[in-house]
Amino acid sequence: MRPTMEDVAARAGVSRALVSLVMNNSPKVSEARRAAVLRAAEELGYQPHVMARSLASRTSTVLGVMVNDLRNAFFADIVEELDTAAQAAGFDLILNTGGRSPTREWNALHNLLSFRPAGIILLSPVVPASAIQVAARQCPVVLVSRTTRASTVDTVNDDGEAGSALAVDHLVGLGHRRIAHLDGGGAAGAAQRRRGFEAAMRRHGLEPIVVRSEHTDIGGEKAVRELLAAYSRAELPTGLVSGNDFNAVGAISALEEAGLRVPGDVSVVGYDNTSLAALRHLSLTTIDQPRKDMARLAFEALIERVRGERTEPVRHLLHPSLVVRATTAPFSATGRS
Amino acid sequence: MRPTMEDVAARAGVSRALVSLVMNNSPKVSEARRAAVLRAAEELGYQPHVMARSLASRTSTVLGVMVNDLRNAFFADIVEELDTAAQAAGFDLILNTGGRSPTREWNALHNLLSFRPAGIILLSPVVPASAIQVAARQCPVVLVSRTTRASTVDTVNDDGEAGSALAVDHLVGLGHRRIAHLDGGGAAGAAQRRRGFEAAMRRHGLEPIVVRSEHTDIGGEKAVRELLAAYSRAELPTGLVSGNDFNAVGAISALEEAGLRVPGDVSVVGYDNTSLAALRHLSLTTIDQPRKDMARLAFEALIERVRGERTEPVRHLLHPSLVVRATTAPFSATGRS
């Protein structure tokens, strides 16, 4: 059995309480005793038992994190960032996935809750709002990539409408006028991005073209094929705003397959600035969600509530930015066949 | 304060012990009582306190997971899979990163240990072997993508030598004879892959060409440029075995930039079969590490030890497989300029 505080106390010739004080480096311990305790602990290889501590102190250093999908690099990045912040602040992450199923997420959420965590961060959850409310009654909850009306829950989102607008402005600035959006369907944030696209187009006095698609490369390919079937070469959109990077990559594939050049004939903008987009081979112009900032803000919001420093809900809406790479170029009538 | 077992007991008019039995669905509880307890629990929104349970029962349902780098899709996939398995088996994951620094990993490992987890899984850790030994004295430890001599630790690795051999055999089978390996340098598993490459080449009676590189797309580009500088077009290798997929993508970029076609002039094989490779736009021929199996085996090995069903160490060496896509083609002398 691993040594307990009692063992350390015995070896150091002091009481258990004193060991506790030393372990929490209380200032009211004489240097001599402190040294003795530390040495005894060292010799025994003693390490405080987090769960026992948590139980006794009625506080928790555990932060629950439920991720929509770790395979999605966006979330993986955020979790990495959260982990860094948590370690720095002395918290531990317990992690969960809901498999994008409300039922499984509900279970996962319950598992997190059963640890009596100090707080919970939900990354793009698909559980109903009521489930979030239930969780929020037990501990502070922060939502990332998901909105809510609940006033006890903080949220961190990127401004998808602004992001799409950025893409449209960029293309229009390059002289494009026929621009299509490959919509993400039911994916998180897709609706916003579409709305932003439509609004931006109209602001420029242009007619928004929206093709229903998905946030996958296959989806992007299909959407482009539909576009190719629906328009003559002369009328084909010369600018594409994809729902996300994967979609954009698929779109580019289909475009090239059809003998069109990117960006010579068609300019393409992605969304998310995944590591994929940064690959020199693709060099995709895309919209960057400030993931690091999102993670940091989510963490800070949570900790503020944990420490009871704030009760008002906070709604972070982060501004995305345009990352210009090699898949967008000025519109040129001559470039077309 | 959230309701405790005592509250439920009071409301159901039974003792705390009975509630405990019901919560662990013991068979020795009358149906009437069970129903009463369950109802009371429901009404109060009671949920057992995992930590208290763990403390009292001297058992843990916590599994510690330390990840080398979550941003690496390979690890993210494994964690996802571990999570699925853990949830199914009633365990909870507590997750950590070491930032690829031995010191930080050592801290992270300590954090995990302080939870008195049932077991620990280390994904490609960079801590010294001694640290792993220390951990292994506290609870079962399984290593993924890392070997050890410690007889108390299980390991799960893919057979990197076999993987490279697969790539070489494939290229040789297509008629290629001048084949180069873009080495991953100090990256985990890189040495094995290189050894496998060299051995396979010699087995075919061919001279192995090894270019020092990195597991990044930039690395791949640079390596190819060196190759282009060192060889005349006629003598340039017609087959490339990259250290991983990213490297391969970079290599392809540089090749195309130099006016060479893939796979027309040069065939390229990646390693890892990341989601990147599967993108139709790239369609990279690559070596697949059976991640799902690796995760499953790691989990099973751990659970076996947790349950005390085995004390002998187990060394899983998984066989990678070749995934042929569009970046490899038969050698053709005419294809060359």
Place this chain on the structure above:
DNA sequence: TCTATTGATTAGAGCGCTCTAATCTTGTAG
């Protein structure tokens, strides 16, 4: 010399649960 005063140390209750051993119910056989 005696009492405050401050600082260091400890006793002991208790966190929410489990688990063993003891107790209480029944039902059944003698």
Place this chain on the structure above:
DNA sequence: CTACAAGATTAGAGCGCTCTAATCAATAGA
């Protein structure tokens, strides 16, 4: 009607720690 086994229930100690309140030691002031 009693004895007893089997099943259902509970008392109570204890998991490893924290924390309050009490105790103890040492110094200072009168």
